[in-house]
Amino acid sequence: MLFDPSHFAEMLPDIWKAFGQTLLMVGIALSIALVIGLPLGLLLFITSKGLFSTSRSGLLGNRFINIVVGFIVNLIRSIPYIILLVALFPFTKWLVGDTIGPIAASVSLSVASTPFFARLVETSLREIDKGVIEASIAVGATRWMIIKDVLLPEAKSGVIQGVTMTIISLVASSAMAGIIGGGGIGDLAIRFGYYRYDNTIMIATVVILIVIVQVIQLAGDAIAKVVDKR
């Protein structure tokens, strides 16, 4: 039988546990990506070359910072997650004392998603009409005012869409973390669905992943639309 309801019911506690672990991993990694990625994306934008880079215009044109940060971001982003996961084992071990389990997995998930989110933040900042920033410079606004009252509010909707994309990419990556025993839905799918040919669990996990992604995307789009006053 392809899908056995009684087996599914029997496995439900495990599925719930895995679901909780996925939420934990994604939650930790997302928090770190937001806390570090947002300022990083902002830094990438305000140090970039262009209209606001000249020191006179008020924003922080700094080619050196921009190149260094940009290089690190690209470096991390160019490594496939599964390799990053393994490569970070020593660091993970040092940081959380273990390489197995959802907490350990969230270390590499954080490292992978932070530059991803930072680039998304930078992209949403680039979409702001340069004229609006220029008008703020003309009005005599300080750098901090421009960041707080112009850049962040104007990019808000785009940043929320970036959060949505980051969560979805985290859910996908977290499933991969299952391969090395990271726990969560992916772990369940590999241990039961793949190693034991347990179709019920395979189908259940796939459905759960689909539902999670759909719900996040819909919610993200709705929030982005509500906050946007354009």
Place this chain on the structure above:
Amino acid sequence: MYVLEIQNVSKVYKAKKKSIIGVDHVSLTIRDGEIFGIVGYSGAGKSSLLRCINLLEQPTDGQILIDGQDLTKLKGEKLRQARLKIGMIFQHFYLISQKTVGENIEFALKAAKLPKESRNERVEELLNMVGLTDKKDVFPSQLSGGQKQRVGIARALANNPSVLLCDEATSALDPTTTTSILRLLKKINRELGITIILITHEMDVVKEICDRMAIMQNGKVIEEGPVYDIFANPEKPLTQEFISSIVSFDIPSAILQNVQGQIVKILFKGDIAGEGVISDMLQQFKVQGNFLHGTIEYIQEKPLGIFLMELDGQVEDIKRSISYMENRGVTVEVLDHVI
């Protein structure tokens, strides 16, 4: 006292291999309390010049003096302070879309570090001035173009600037809205004594509100002076082209063929227009007059009458009639003789 001096300002843009000259050694003196218009086609450098005034663009060369202070020497905090006293409005308004009208204006007040209590009061005052008292908590997307520009004006005036720069401020607006915005600018100029520098490609705008004007071409100012004088006597071909968009004298060739006498262009300036010089002339001389074309433009409420007339009669009589009119203060220009 001169409020603003642009001295020998140049702006060169470095492109990949060649450099492009945006502004080419421009010197202008803007007087305290006047409305100064800079006219030119797109690419003439007028926008670059305007942006050099508040250092949105750093001039490659030259000085911008406001009340004797050279802005091009300022940096950082000093430059920011100087910018508080130079308002600017834009063709596309550039309001913060995620903030309400009130917050957009308050933003400028925050830049001047005005305490929170006084900010609210000042926002109300400014909204009142631009006629948007009921729009304080509305977002810019819910406003019409004209209303957005009013918010832009309120923001620009928030910190009592001495100069207001208008970058094609009415070019995105329909004619009726343009008129109302121009009226508002004029009111601001007269009531608050704020000097206004505006750039535009619409001669109507200049005719409507400017005291003096400059015409730019290829980064250079090719002609400048009081608007009335330039309308009455445009010297450069480009200036004439711009003026002709307002005052055009194309006579259909069918009519020209029937012209027997001498065609003259007659210019009445100011009060002369009402004096009946032509009827006096026709009575005194044996000359027949025939109007071919004519208009009276009111520039700064001063009439400027321009007429094309055919004078028919003895050559001597025509000559005498012309000098008679000239003696009465009318400018007469003899156009090509058509038989």
